[in-house]
Amino acid sequence: MMKILVCVRSVPLPESSFRVNGAGNFYDQSELNSQVNEYDLFSIEEAVRLKERFKDVEITVVSVGPQRVDLEIKKALAQGADQGARIDDPQGLEKDSLSVASLIAKWASDKKFDLIFCGLMSQDLQRYQTGPMLAQLLSLPCATTIVAMTVSDDRKKIICERELEGGVREKVELLLPALVSVQSGINQPRYASLSNVLKARKIKIPVLPPEPMPGLKPGEKTGRIYLPEKRGKCEFLQGGPEQVAEALLEKIRGKANLFSER
Amino acid sequence: MSGKIIVIAEQFDGKIKPVSLELAGFGKEISQTTGGELIGVALGFPALALAREFARASGLKVIGLEHPNLETYNADSFVQALSKFIPGQNPDYILIPHTAIGWDFAPRLAAALNGSCLSVITGLKMDGRLRFLRPICSGKLMAEVEPAPDTVAVITVNPGAARAIKPDAPGQAEFVKMDLAETATKNLGYTEAKRGALDLTKAEVIVAAGRGLGKVENLELVKTLAGLFDKSAIGASRAVVDAGWLPYEHQVGQTGQTVHPKLYLALGISGAIQHLVGMTQSELIVAVNTDPKAAIFNVAHLGVVQDLIKFLPALIEKIKEIK
Numbered sequence A: 001m002m003k004i005l006v007c008v009r010s011v012p013l014p015e016s017s018f019r020v021n022g023a024g025n026f027y028d029q030s031e032l033n034s035q036v037n038e039y040d041l042f043s044i045e046e047a048v049r050l051k052e053r054f055k056d057v058e059i060t061v062v063s064v065g066p067q068r069v070d071l072e073i074k075k076a077l078a079q080g081a082d083q084g085a086r087i088d089d090p091q092g093l094e095k096d097s098l099s100v101a102s103l104i105a106k107w108a109s110d111k112k113f114d115l116i117f118c119g120l121m122s123q124d125l126q127r128y129q130t131g132p133m134l135a136q137l138l139s140l141p142c143a144t145t146i147v148a149m150t151v152s153d154d155r156k157k158i159i160c161e162r163e164l165e166g167g168v169r170e171k172v173e174l175l176l177p178a179l180v181s182v183q184s185g186i187n188q189p190r191y192a193s194l195s196n197v198l199k200a201r202k203i204k205i206p207v208l209p210p211e212p213m214p215g216l217k218p219g220e221k222t223g224r225i226y227l228p229e230k231r232g233k234c235e236f237l238q239g240g241p242e243q244v245a246e247a248l249l250e251k252i253r254g255k256a257n258l259f260s261e262r
Numbered sequence B: 001m002s003g004k005i006i007v008i009a010e011q012f013d014g015k016i017k018p019v020s021l022e023l024a025g026f027g028k029e030i031s032q033t034t035g036g037e038l039i040g041v042a043l044g045f046p047a048l049a050l051a052r053e054f055a056r057a058s059g060l061k062v063i064g065l066e067h068p069n070l071e072t073y074n075a076d077s078f079v080q081a082l083s084k085f086i087p088g089q090n091p092d093y094i095l096i097p098h099t100a101i102g103w104d105f106a107p108r109l110a111a112a113l114n115g116s117c118l119s120v121i122t123g124l125k126m127d128g129r130l131r132f133l134r135p136i137c138s139g140k141l142m143a144e145v146e147p148a149p150d151t152v153a154v155i156t157v158n159p160g161a162a163r164a165i166k167p168d169a170p171g172q173a174e175f176v177k178m179d180l181a182e183t184a185t186k187n188l189g190y191t192e193a194k195r196g197a198l199d200l201t202k203a204e205v206i207v208a209a210g211r212g213l214g215k216v217e218n219l220e221l222v223k224t225l226a227g228l229f230d231k232s233a234i235g236a237s238r239a240v241v242d243a244g245w246l247p248y249e250h251q252v253g254q255t256g257q258t259v260h261p262k263l264y265l266a267l268g269i270s271g272a273i274q275h276l277v278g279m280t281q282s283e284l285i286v287a288v289n290t291d292p293k294a295a296i297f298n299v300a301h302l303g304v305v306q307d308l309i310k311f312l313p314a315l316i317e318k319i320k321e322i323k
Ligand SMILES: Cc1cc2nc3c(=O)[nH]c(=O)nc-3n(C[C@H](O)[C@H](O)[C@H](O)COP(=O)(O)OP(=O)(O)OC[C@H]3O[C@@H](n4cnc5c(N)ncnc54)[C@H](O)[C@@H]3O)c2cc1C
Pocket: A014, A015, A120, A121, B138, B209, B210, B211, B212, B213, B214, B236, B237, B238, B239, B240, B251, B252, B253, B254, B255, B256, B257, B267, B268, B269, B270, B271, B272, B273, B274, B275, B278, B288, B289, B290, B291, B294, B306, B307, B308, B309
């Protein structure tokens, strides 16, 4: 039996209108609709493909956060994971990556997962940290930013392709157990089938106490969150489509001779 | 803590990458406010030549860390070597480029040192104490972060966050041989993606398609529009390439091409920092997006808050009229 863990984060829809919270140290989380972090969807898909290939594979999805993140765990289950677990930390979504990695590490340390998936980053906090930190805390080899992967037939190792800058790929072999963090483009995640959605609804998600790794101090501190200053001045063109199209063309034509006007 | 600032250069194929000099420039900005000493580090095999090259180009004193396992990048070996070397230096700040190599080992190094990892840092701010800036929520918000008290800060600095350092004189270089254990990670080498025929840098107008187009069929609108301009090309966000709507050769951004056309039309592109680094140098940036808060408007000169599906046909008609 191959045991796979997929770490999943609940994130606000990226098109949300974000406001700063009262304390000024996070975005206001009330009234935001959530989704599974997009990079984690690629992870789940990759895990499900392994299950389709090797059959005797068990996929567990874990998420750190308050009760509402159960919604995202359910979505992951509907995509094909077998069981879920929620580390019940009401502040889990705001915490620094090292603290989050520490909670997952403590819980996972005696579970003997063969392969752990994380998304390369979260769409909201964009830190790129939790995956590699978790690997370090569990003393696992790790490859981030993978855009292709193959587990060997004997399931003793995994060969990953990491995407570097400028179209260069790095091929790296990890002995299992290992952790990988997944970059977009590795696959096209499937849509959950209706029967899977119904099945997922019935799965009970165990609630686990938040226990950190002993002796670990928290890492980064967030002081303030604010709206970015605009770099230039953006001039917004107002009106209906035709009006705006006309106004835009005037501006573009003034700028340079870009059309071959006949 | 000693106030020291360690600058870890990135190398590829035995050559120091230019991003390392920006990193040293960022280090200099920190040192100008804290007075901390700047020290360069280069990992490799052999390490002295690398250390010399970085010392010459940056003007910093550079220490090479040498071991056969460091010849090409190996996350385990990097973390091993640095966790041995760093404590003796007792730095306040460790700077690493925010690249696919940097963000691969920096968080692990921070965890190994029980330090604070500050990633994707695009700037710094001094008000009483140093704070570091990171864009979050697709660039719609900024976060000001700092290390937890009494921890070393492992900082990954985004490319473009600082100017390359200008050395007054070449720095000293030395190297130490490291004693490293074997690892469960093996680097099997590098391949280069097949470059398509499309060189976006030659285009004067780039009509760039984003996920906001909704579906692949709507690309026809983008193609028609691009066809109406001289010397134009079709660009794309990564989301569009990942979805298979357009091949990789169209991708603009950190992992695509860097462009600076006369006119860049961003159609349904949110303005994630990884996209912006590839196109903010364009002369005139026009963004069309239904979301008035989209980060693309922070860099655009002209903004159009409209649904592409209605707006593009109108724009195409108007251009046809004047042609
Ligand atoms: C390591 C790394 C490297 C990356 N490299 C790159 C890179 O090189 N290039 C790149 O582009 N990205 C890159 N990315 C991805 C980047 O973070 C974003 O995910 C990506 O740029 C998003 O593409 P998008 O703007 O098209 O899609 P989205 O972010 O989904 O934005 C779609 C936009 O369309 C708007 N929209 C929706 N419907 C309409 C409509 N009907 N009319 C008008 N507007 C509409 C929405 O408001 C939204 O703003 C990278 C990410 C990582 C982690």
